[in-house]
Amino acid sequence: MRRRLARKIERIWYSQLQPPLALRVAARLYRYWAISNLQRPSLRPPCPVIVVGNLVAGGSGKTPLVAALAGELAQRLGAASVAIVSRGYRGIEPARPLRVGPDSRACQVGDEARELFARTGLAVWVCARRARALDQAWAHGARVVISDDGLQHRALARSFELCVIDQRRGFGNGYVLPAGPLRQPLERLETVDLVLVKQPGPSASAASSLANATALADGSPPGAVAFQLEALGLQAVDKTDRRPPQPPAAIDAIAGIADPQPFFETLEGRGFVVRRHPLADHQPLDRALLDRLAGPVVMTVKDSMRLPQGGRRDVFALDVRACVPDQVFERVFAHVREFKP
Secondary structure (H helix, E strand, C coil): CHHHHHHHHHHHHCCCCCCCHHHHHHHHHHHHHHHHCCCCCCCCCCCCEEEEECCECCCCCHHHHHHHHHHHHHHHHCHHHEEEEECCCCCCCCCCCEECCCCCCHHHHCHHHHHHHHHHCCEEEECCCHHHHHHHHHHCCCCEEEEECCCCCCCCCCCEEEEEEECCCCCCCCCECCCCCECCCHHHHHHCCEEEEECCCCCCCHHHCCCCCCCCCCCCCCCCEEEEEEEEEEEECCCCCCCCCCCCCEEEEEECCCCCHHHHHHHHHCCCEEEEEECCCCCCCCHHHHHCCCCCEEEEHHHHCCCCCCCCCCEEEEEEEEECCHHHHHHHHHHHHHCCC
């Protein structure tokens, strides 16, 4: 039910048809509130705080980008100097900061926070109030903090904002929530420090392009920098040396992410016969769902963070990494060097 409702809403958001009247009325009220909160927060953090966010509801490639940026910062400054903060979406969203560890579960800290810890090994703090997570990161020695999402979280002090746009999905129909996907009006782009546009990878087909009314129709914002997500190999989720399936094998592909189409296309582009199983974003995975599949099962790394303990062993994750131009890293590093509390 949740997946069907989510897909129905997305069909409204990412089409050229006018949303229903009730949604447009609600969007007008939301827009009034959003415009009153359009200004960038002026709170000054104790150290460089880099917010990586977006304007639309749903994913845009932020998590691999945060991991890439955090990894580069850790190489230059030392791992102990860099931390990541997150709301811990779909976890318990604790009122007090909680540090992600090797034994943390997605139901506690959220799948994205768990994925970031697995990718980077850095300190990752989650809290419903990101400002409290920032305080803990600072108290435990972090001298640069990256916030996974948080562009709209006004209570979080920040010194640098990076907004990510998915070129394939763009801004949808251009409406704010709930009639469209925008969490803030497009004017918010004028106040961020850097805009990154995630371009479709080489395996994406032309047929996957969405006919959006306002999706980057006039090109990317001035000064925007393009990046891509590069698909890597399949890895056994149980961390063994189990041999992954090889094309042209038939596989069951699971994707509980905001836009599963590119994931399926990537696997098909590699020669697999793909039985598609799109789920709602962050949808929990249970054994009953997995046991119904013939297998082998392939999923995203984020989905693998929500797997129940035990169960079938022929489960593999397709890893991706963000290919980011050096100019982005240099821009962020320059900010870190020049930062003054």
